[in-house]
Amino acid sequence: MPVTQKDIARQLGVSRSLVSRALTGTAEAIGAHPATILRIQDTARKLGYIPNATARKLRGKGKPVIGVMIADMGDPYFSQTATEVIRQVHARGFALAVAGFDRRIVDHDDIMVLLEQDLAGLLMIGGADIPWLNLFPRRKLPVVRIGDAKREADIHHVGVDDTSGFRQLFRHLFKHGHRRIGWVTANQPVHQSRASRARIIARQVGLKWNNKHDISGGNEVLLAGREGGQRLLAASAKSLPTAVVCSSDAIALGVISVLTAGGLRVPGDLSVTGFDDLALSSLASPPLTTLHQPISDMIRNALDLLSYPSLRIIHKKFPAQLVVRASTGAAI
Amino acid sequence: MPVTQKDIARQLGVSRSLVSRALTGTAEAIGAHPATILRIQDTARKLGYIPNATARKLRGKGKPVIGVMIADMGDPYFSQTATEVIRQVHARGFALAVAGFDRRIVDHDDIMVLLEQDLAGLLMIGGADIPWLNLFPRRKLPVVRIGDAKREADIHHVGVDDTSGFRQLFRHLFKHGHRRIGWVTANQPVHQSRASRARIIARQVGLKWNNKHDISGGNEVLLAGREGGQRLLAASAKSLPTAVVCSSDAIALGVISVLTAGGLRVPGDLSVTGFDDLALSSLASPPLTTLHQPISDMIRNALDLLSYPSLRIIHKKFPAQLVVRASTGAAI
DNA sequence: CTTGACTATTATATCGATTCCGGCAATGCT
DNA sequence: AGCATTGCCGGAATCGATATAATAGTCAAG
Numbered sequence: 001m002p003v004t005q006k007d008i009a010r011q012l013g014v015s016r017s018l019v020s021r022a023l024t025g026t027a028e029a030i031g032a033h034p035a036t037i038l039r040i041q042d043t044a045r046k047l048g049y050i051p052n053a054t055a056r057k058l059r060g061k062g063k064p065v066i067g068v069m070i071a072d073m074g075d076p077y078f079s080q081t082a083t084e085v086i087r088q089v090h091a092r093g094f095a096l097a098v099a100g101f102d103r104r105i106v107d108h109d110d111i112m113v114l115l116e117q118d119l120a121g122l123l124m125i126g127g128a129d130i131p132w133l134n135l136f137p138r139r140k141l142p143v144v145r146i147g148d149a150k151r152e153a154d155i156h157h158v159g160v161d162d163t164s165g166f167r168q169l170f171r172h173l174f175k176h177g178h179r180r181i182g183w184v185t186a187n188q189p190v191h192q193s194r195a196s197r198a199r200i201i202a203r204q205v206g207l208k209w210n211n212k213h214d215i216s217g218g219n220e221v222l223l224a225g226r227e228g229g230q231r232l233l234a235a236s237a238k239s240l241p242t243a244v245v246c247s248s249d250a251i252a253l254g255v256i257s258v259l260t261a262g263g264l265r266v267p268g269d270l271s272v273t274g275f276d277d278l279a280l281s282s283l284a285s286p287p288l289t290t291l292h293q294p295i296s297d298m299i300r301n302a303l304d305l306l307s308y309p310s311l312r313i314i315h316k317k318f319p320a321q322l323v324v325r326a327s328t329g330a331a332i
Numbered sequence: 333m334p335v336t337q338k339d340i341a342r343q344l345g346v347s348r349s350l351v352s353r354a355l356t357g358t359a360e361a362i363g364a365h366p367a368t369i370l371r372i373q374d375t376a377r378k379l380g381y382i383p384n385a386t387a388r389k390l391r392g393k394g395k396p397v398i399g400v401m402i403a404d405m406g407d408p409y410f411s412q413t414a415t416e417v418i419r420q421v422h423a424r425g426f427a428l429a430v431a432g433f434d435r436r437i438v439d440h441d442d443i444m445v446l447l448e449q450d451l452a453g454l455l456m457i458g459g460a461d462i463p464w465l466n467l468f469p470r471r472k473l474p475v476v477r478i479g480d481a482k483r484e485a486d487i488h489h490v491g492v493d494d495t496s497g498f499r500q501l502f503r504h505l506f507k508h509g510h511r512r513i514g515w516v517t518a519n520q521p522v523h524q525s526r527a528s529r530a531r532i533i534a535r536q537v538g539l540k541w542n543n544k545h546d547i548s549g550g551n552e553v554l555l556a557g558r559e560g561g562q563r564l565l566a567a568s569a570k571s572l573p574t575a576v577v578c579s580s581d582a583i584a585l586g587v588i589s590v591l592t593a594g595g596l597r598v599p600g601d602l603s604v605t606g607f608d609d610l611a612l613s614s615l616a617s618p619p620l621t622t623l624h625q626p627i628s629d630m631i632r633n634a635l636d637l638l639s640y641p642s643l644r645i646i647h648k649k650f651p652a653q654l655v656v657r658a659s660t661g662a663a664i
Numbered sequence: 665c666t667t668g669a670c671t672a673t674t675a676t677a678t679c680g681a682t683t684c685c686g687g688c689a690a691t692g693c694t
Numbered sequence: 695a696g697c698a699t700t701g702c703c704g705g706a707a708t709c710g711a712t713a714t715a716a717t718a719g720t721c722a723a724g
Contacts, residue, residue, distance in 0.1 A: 001472070002450065004679095004680055004681085005680070005681065005682095006680075006681095014703080014704085015703065015704045015705075016680090016681080016682095016704090017681095017682080017683075017703080017704065017705080017706095018702090018703060018704075019681095020680095020681060020682055020683085021682085021683090021703095023681095024681090024682080026682090026683090030701095030702080030703085031700085031701055031702060031703095032701090032702065032703075033701085033702065033703090036702085036703085050444070050447050050448060051448055051680090051681080052390075052448065052450055052679090052680050052681070053448035053449055053450070054386055054389045054390045054449070054450055054679090054680080054681095055390055055679070055680035055681045055682090055709090056448075056680080056681060056682080057386045057681095057709090058384075058386050058387055058390055058679090058680080058681080058708095058709045058710065058711095059680080059681055059682050059683090059708075059709055060682085060708090060709065061681080061682070062681095070415075070418075073415040073416075073418065073419060074611075076408075076412075076611055076612055078415075079411050079412055079414075079415045080408075080411055082411075082414070082415060082418075083402075083405040083410075083411045083414060083432060084405075086402075086405065086414075086430055086431075086432040087405060087432055087434070090431060090432065090445075095429075095445075096429070096430055097427075097428070098418055098428055098430060099418075099422060100415060100418040100419055100422065102419070112382070113422075113427075115382050116382060116383055116384065116385035116388075117385050117386070118334065118384055118385070118386055140333070222611055222612075222615065225615060226615070250612065250615065253612060253615040253616065253617075254615045256617050257614075257615050257616060257617045257618070257619055260617045260618070261617075261618070261619075261658065266617075278612075279406075279408060279554055280408055280554075280582065280585060280610075280612055282589075283554065283557060283558070283582065283585040283586040283589050284585065284589060284616060284617065285585075285588050285589045285592045285593075285598075285616065285617045285618075286589070286592070286593070286617075287589055287593075326593065336709095336710060336711085337710070337711065337712095338710075338711095346673080346674085347673065347674045347675075348674090348710090348711080348712090349673080349674065349675080349676090349711095349712075349713080349714095350672090350673065350674075351711095352710095352711060352712055352713090353712085353713095355711095356711090356712080358712090358713090362671095362672085362673090363670085363671060363672065363673095364671095364672065364673075365671085365672065365673090368672080368673085383710090383711080384709090384710050384711070386709090386710080386711095387679090387709070387710035387711045387712090388710080388711060388712080389679090389711095390678095390679045390680065390681095390709090390710080390711080391678075391679055391710080391711055391712050391713090392678090392679065392712085393711080393712070394711095
């Protein structure tokens with residue numbers, strides 16, 4: 001139905017090859033008559049010709065396609081990351097094939113949808129477990145995983161170094177007189193491993209980890225925070241930690257919401273911190289003290305790895321930066 | 333480099349046609365020998381064959397591609413909508429071509445990226461102005477715009493009916509004793525037109541529109557709310573409205589953040605409402621009273637329009653539903 | 665022994681764009 | 695006049711998969 005180069009050729013009585021050259025700008029190179037070139041371009045415009053990216057790609061030209069696998073689209077962090085990926089992939093002149101999931105286990109068919117696109121690279125955002133990835137004879141397909149800490153052979157990895165961030169955070173809390181720390185996290189690998197690292201660092205800095213409030217909510221990030229908040233409220237005032245560290249902003253927002261609804265003030269009675277630095281976190285009440293993930297930089301780096309594939313597998317970590325806002329204050 | 337059907341055919345000494353039929357399951361239909369079919373499928377697996385979606389699409393098979401144009405990816409509402417679109421498009425077995433923008437004016441090249449994909453349909457999320465859209469001889473390409481109120485010829489439209497929602501909201505506010513209403517919005521067409529409709533309805537319900545606090549922030553949704561909050565704080569206590577209605581959740585969160593930082597309590601001193609019902613809005617402090625946009629339903633409806641194209645141009649509106657949470661209370 | 669029916673497979677055109685390899689004029693040169 | 699050069703353009707192969715038409719072989723009935 002759409003207008004093709006063939007239509008233009010027929011209309012003008014020239015060959016399809018000449019049409020192609022005229023439209024791609026390679027006609028002068030072989031010495032085509034300028035007037036002919038113009039005539040072709042004119043009728044192309046007149047007929048409303050739109051090049052067919054599919055055909056072009058098959059022929060070998062056409063922009064390389066980057067596949068993007070997004071785990072757990074229900075998580076605002078991934079949602080925000082996804083939009084940034086779209087932006088950057090687009091800006092670099094890549095084509096994009098996205099697949100987003102609500103669950104952490106991705107099956108064979110899911111990935112096939114991407115692989116069939118003849119990918120130039122695969123970006124995995126978040127840590128969906130795909131044990132079958134090595135089942136494919138990977139034809140030098142560069143794969144970059146963003147945001148998870150797990151190291152895998154043959155897979156580049158761009159993540160955050162949360163240890164330095166947590167050290168900054170805990171020093172900040174220590175300085176404000178906090179000694180007993182609670183922890184709220186979600187029941188997901190990333191969050192759990194983040195927790196275990198944080199625990200060690202907290203002790204190093206001199207903070208006491210309040211095991212009673214080492215709370216692990218469900219695997220729904222949006223609900224985990226509420227659950228954590230409720231458990232904190234249920235605790236007796238004496239056993240409360242003075243600060244609650246959360247493994248993501250979404251969790252922290254939920255915790256704060258429940259705590260303030262229960263009559264506690266943040267940071268008056270309790271300080272709360274997040275992780276991620278979502279766009280909305282600075283607009284929260286109170287604005288969230290959190291560890292900033294340099295999402296843009298991470299994605300830029302990941303796309304670099306796909307653009308200029310290196311034989312060596314890279315594991316790059318960006319330091320998470322402490323952003324102090326109003327959700328933390330002096331310990332009571 | 334990847335394994336093609338040709339490779340399989342060569343390896344087995346059969347023709348490419350037979351390989352194709354064996355792999356697509358159309359081999360039995362023409363009475364191919366079962367053993368041959370199995371041999372082909374076996375070596376396909378052994379060689380790690382992955383079908384090439386590009387070639388398939390060129391031939392006419394392959395899934396139809398839906399183009400998605402997302403205006404203003406910086407807005408959390410669009411970010412959340414985009415993820416839902418990805419989910420649903422994927423679930424319906426469509427392929428997806430996304431293009432996201434940070435600005436409201438989209439140029440020729442931007443849309444070309446999508447159009448070159450030989451689209452089965454185009455989904456426009458948000459109201460980027462594209463005056464040149466009718467420059468293209470649209471080859472029966474169904475276009476659906478989501479979320480904007482503007483009516484255009486040849487373009488389906490799925491939006492929210494905010495009038496019924498605002499009526500619910502204003503009645504709710506009236507019942508709680510509110511009489512003087514302020515309004516904070518962003519400097520964007522959608523928000524502006526939403527404002528003008530709200531104003532009329534507020535009067536109908538018996539509320540006085542406080543012109544002094546008809547605040548229109550910048551065109552950055554994330555900043556508009558802060559600006560609005562600051563202007564409210566700067567006002568004298570006497571002239572303050574008792575409730576502030578915002579044209580989006582992101583704006584409302586910003587307003588609340590600034591107000592509470594300035595010593596006002598929400599909803600103690602001032603009620604604040606939003607629009608959209610973002611995922612994070614129920615986790616805010618206080619949880620946001622807002623008008624829920626049935627995003628999933630709207631997208632489902634939009635995809636229906638693309639799947640079963642109708643000659644008649646459809647303008648469908650989904651009612652925004654009032655969700656009462658804790659950011660609204662009795663007027664002081 | 666020829667015609668028809670059936671089985672199992674292959675040859676080939678097609679989708680739209682690109683590109684290498686030529687080919688046919690007209691002109692220039694000796 | 696004969697031959698090479700230049701200018702301008704067409705033919706056909708290619709990318710990978712699929713669908714239609716055709717073919718080689720077997721067997722039975724007339």
